[in-house]
Amino acid sequence: MRKGEETRTRLLDVAEAAVLAKGFGATSIDELIAETGITKSGFFYHFRDKNELAKALLERYIENDERIYDEIFSRAHELSDDPLQAFLLGLKLLSELLSDLPNGHPGCLVATMCTQERAFDREIQEINRQAALMWRRRFGGMFRDIMRHYRPREALDADQLADMVSTVIEGGIVISKALKEPKSLPDQLLVFRTFVRMLFQPIAQA
Amino acid sequence: MRKGEETRTRLLDVAEAAVLAKGFGATSIDELIAETGITKSGFFYHFRDKNELAKALLERYIENDERIYDEIFSRAHELSDDPLQAFLLGLKLLSELLSDLPNGHPGCLVATMCTQERAFDREIQEINRQAALMWRRRFGGMFRDIMRHYRPREALDADQLADMVSTVIEGGIVISKALKEPKSLPDQLLVFRTFVRMLFQPIAQA
DNA sequence: CCGCTCCTGTACCGCCGGTACGGTTTTCGG
DNA sequence: CCGAAAACCGTACCGGCGGTACAGGAGCGG
Structure with missing residues (x-):
């Protein structure tokens, strides 16, 4: 029972790295079981x-x-x-965390699953959608909270701003990978941070 | 000669739609040749x-x-x-163009190739990188041009701003697909447009 | 009529996802 | 410590897919 969980976890670890590196289709089961030290029957047991x-x-x-x-x-x-x-600080912390990944962000599975790889079944698509909606709720709440204290320089929808966080992260991962410049992603986050700061910065009185 | 090009083009058309819909790995050659009305030998001729x-x-x-x-x-x-x-207008036109796609953006092959699907060979990775660099040059030039006429409210790098255009588009495509909301992508572009306008807007004198 | 482009047809290979199923070891609660 | 469930192993097999190897043919321009 305990052992089962452990093997499953190891399998998932190996699989996650492979999928993020090569894509789902290019990751073979044979390859996963070889690296995990398990048999094919073992895989299909889990x-x-x-x-x-x-x-x-x-x-x-x-x-x-x-x-x-x-x-x-x-x-x-x-x-x-x-x-x-707090939000600006969070973005900064996130950017720093991403900068510290030596080989850059390994890739987002949500993007992997939804941008590519077979017509994944409805279930997976729904999980993906729920993930994006969770991000929207999370950051949307923060923006609404901010808007109760600060008057934005331009009228922007809190949910659209929230989606912008996800957009910059997902897009940053793609561009970072395409350019082979790990620093791009954290940089893009900081640019976005500057935009947010600017948006809510009180207009200076002359 | 003419005939060959035509068949090749038809093959590419069919393949592009399939790849964007299901991913590269999930698109079989058999499937492509069936839809194109060609044999397997014909495919490997091209x-x-x-x-x-x-x-x-x-x-x-x-x-x-x-x-x-x-x-x-x-x-x-x-x-x-x-x-x-002109730049703001361009973003607006682009956003409108994306809004008019009834089923949303079909997906970006650059993202498809770099985010996923097998360890594509170096050549493809390099093509991808060049594409991202072209985007950077294109938009970077525009931002530098803008900066010669307008003083940005915050000091931001022109190339990073340029990458932000690509980031928002690529990220917007991912989020739009994940959410199954085609409108997200054009909306995100407009939010970014607002940021750019705000960045270069002369500070109002009281 | 030659030769080139643009294919078709057939046969075959190995990898991979998946099924079936019988057997074996490990683990843990009672 | 025992028994049952959990957690595998081994083997054999299937069909689909990417890819190879040729041999040959239709159509067309020179």
């Missing part, structure tokens, strides 16, 4: 088929993603009571 | 292997992409001599 592996992979990835966001932004809110300052 | 198909697909996609940007922004520069206004 996962009904490859699609279920994808599902488990995605769910675990999203969970971990949420955990990281929770940590960073709760940390930021500890450091500042002001919602705007 | 392309040495699947990787060469990917290369041709990508090159054609990027060419077309550049053509669209050329059209939109040359159009915008006809309508306004001011570099800032």
Whole structure:
């Protein structure tokens, strides 16, 4: 029982790295079981088929993603009571965290699953959609909180601003990978941060 | 000669739609030749292997992409001599163009190739990188032009701003697909447009 | 009529995802 | 410590897919 979980986790670890590096289709089961030190029967004991592996992979990835966001932004809110300052600090912390990844961001499984790889079944698409909606709720809440304290220089929708966070991260990952410049992603986040700061900065009185 | 080109083009058309819909790995050669009305031998007459198909697909996609940007922004520069206004107009035109796609943006092959799908060979990765660099040059030039006429409210690097255009587009495509909301992508572009306008807006004198 | 482009047809290979199923070891609660 | 469930192993097999190897043919310009 305990052992089962452990093997499953190891399988998922190996699979996640391979999928992010080469894509889902290019990752063979034979390859995964070889590296995990398991047999094919063992694999199919844990996962009904490859699609279920994808599902488990995605769910675990999203969970971990949420955990990281929770940590960073709760940390930021500890450091500042002001919602705007806390958000800006969170972006900064996130950017720094991304800068410290030596080989750049390994890639987002949500993007992997939705941008590519077979017509994944409805279930996975729905998980993906829920993930994007969670991001929207998370950051949307922050922006609404900020808007209660600051008057934006331009009228912008809180949900659209929230989506912009996800957009910059997902797009930054793509551009960073295409350019082979790991620094691009954290840089893009900081540019976005500047935009947000500018948006809510009180207009200077002459 | 003429006939060969025509068949090749038809193959690429079919392949592009399939790849953007299901991913490269999930698109089988058998499927492509069935829809094109050609035999397997015929396919391998045009392309040495699947990787060469990917290369041709990508090159054609990027060419077309550049053509669209050329059209939109040359159009915008006809309508306004001011570099800032022309750029803002271009973003607006682009956003409208994206809004008019009934099923949303079909996906970007650059993202498809770099985010996923097998360890594509160096050649394809290099094509991808060049595409991203072209985008940077294109938009970077526009931002530098703008900066000669307008003083930005915050000091931001022109190349990073240029990358932000690509980032928002690529990220917007991902988020739009994940959310299954085609409108997200054009909306995100407009939010970015607002940021750019705000960045270069002269500070109002009280 | 030659030769080139642009294919068709057939046969075959190895990898991969997946199924089936019987057997074996490991683990843990009672 | 025992028994049952959990967690595998081994083997054999299937069809689909990417890819190879040729042999040959239709159509067309020179």
